[in-house]
Amino acid sequence: MNATRQQRLARAKFALPSFVTLLSIACGFGSIVISVDNAPVGDPSDYRLAAILLVLAGVFDALDGFVARATNTQSAFGVQLDSIADVMNFGCAPGLLLYCYGFAQMGAAHPTLVRMGGLACFVFVACGALRLARFNVMVGRTDPRYFVGMPITAGAACVAAVVVAWPDPVADMAGAFLVMLLMIAVGTLMVSTIRFPSSKQPKSTAAFIALVVCVVLLALLRTRFFALFFVFYISATLLLNIAWRGGWTKIAPPKVYDDE
Numbered sequence: 001m002n003a004t005r006q007q008r009l010a011r012a013k014f015a016l017p018s019f020v021t022l023l024s025i026a027c028g029f030g031s032i033v034i035s036v037d038n039a040p041v042g043d044p045s046d047y048r049l050a051a052i053l054l055v056l057a058g059v060f061d062a063l064d065g066f067v068a069r070a071t072n073t074q075s076a077f078g079v080q081l082d083s084i085a086d087v088m089n090f091g092c093a094p095g096l097l098l099y100c101y102g103f104a105q106m107g108a109a110h111p112t113l114v115r116m117g118g119l120a121c122f123v124f125v126a127c128g129a130l131r132l133a134r135f136n137v138m139v140g141r142t143d144p145r146y147f148v149g150m151p152i153t154a155g156a157a158c159v160a161a162v163v164v165a166w167p168d169p170v171a172d173m174a175g176a177f178l179v180m181l182l183m184i185a186v187g188t189l190m191v192s193t194i195r196f197p198s199s200k201q202p203k204s205t206a207a208f209i210a211l212v213v214c215v216v217l218l219a220l221l222r223t224r225f226f227a228l229f230f231v232f233y234i235s236a237t238l239l240l241n242i243a244w245r246g247g248w249t250k251i252a253p254p255k256v257y258d259d260e
Contacts, residue, residue, distance in 0.1 A: 028089030
């Protein structure tokens with residue numbers, strides 16, 4: 001009897017990280033449903049809710065790995081499930097959200113522009129899938145302090161931050177072209193070889209000060225903070241990579257592996 005109970009507890013422990021991943025998928029699916037339902041209506045609060053659900057999906061995505069490590073239940077199945085969830089939550093869901101947000105209100109007047117918008121959003125989704133595939137085959141073959149290309153979770157958060165900051169749907173051509181540019185630019189960053197710092201960077205006083213500054217700016221700017229954060233995050237990363245190419249080494253450049 002005790003042996004049977006222990007087996008059940010062991011199976012439940014191994015199922016826990018997958019359950020957290022399913023919660024992440026539920027948030028991504030909820031974002032998709034809200035985006036589609038809201039497309040003909042254009043309610044800003046619903047678009048903001050869909051974007052917030054993507055952020056919540058990111059929280060669960062980080063939590064499932066933490067749970068797996070804490071319970072020592074890492075498995076190949078969990079890795080595959082997490083990768084599939086990432087494609088939906090941080091590729092398809094934000095792509096559809098930005099398509100509905102940026103182009104649904106322009107369909108009757110500018111059908112060609114809507115098709116162009118759909119193509120731009122597909123570029124984002126395709127780049128996200130390629131980014132994940134590259135990450136999966138390069139595990140253990142790159143410097144863990146840096147990501148090769150913008151992480152798909154950061155890419156999804158970047159485009160979602162625009163909706164959180166300015167939830168009113170796009171209703172003019174200039175705004176639609178800006179959304180297209182955003183999706184293609186972020187997609188390009190994901191499949192690039194630009195090194196983005198990871199959370200495995202050594203902790204320092206400067207990092208703590210940056211965290212305090214972010215908290216203060218969040219209190220002051222509220223929803224606009226997230227858009228400002230990604231402008232700074234991308235700009236600082238690009239400048240850092242340019243500095244490395246020029247020979248600057250005060251921040252240690254990434255190690256390059258022979259088979260990378």
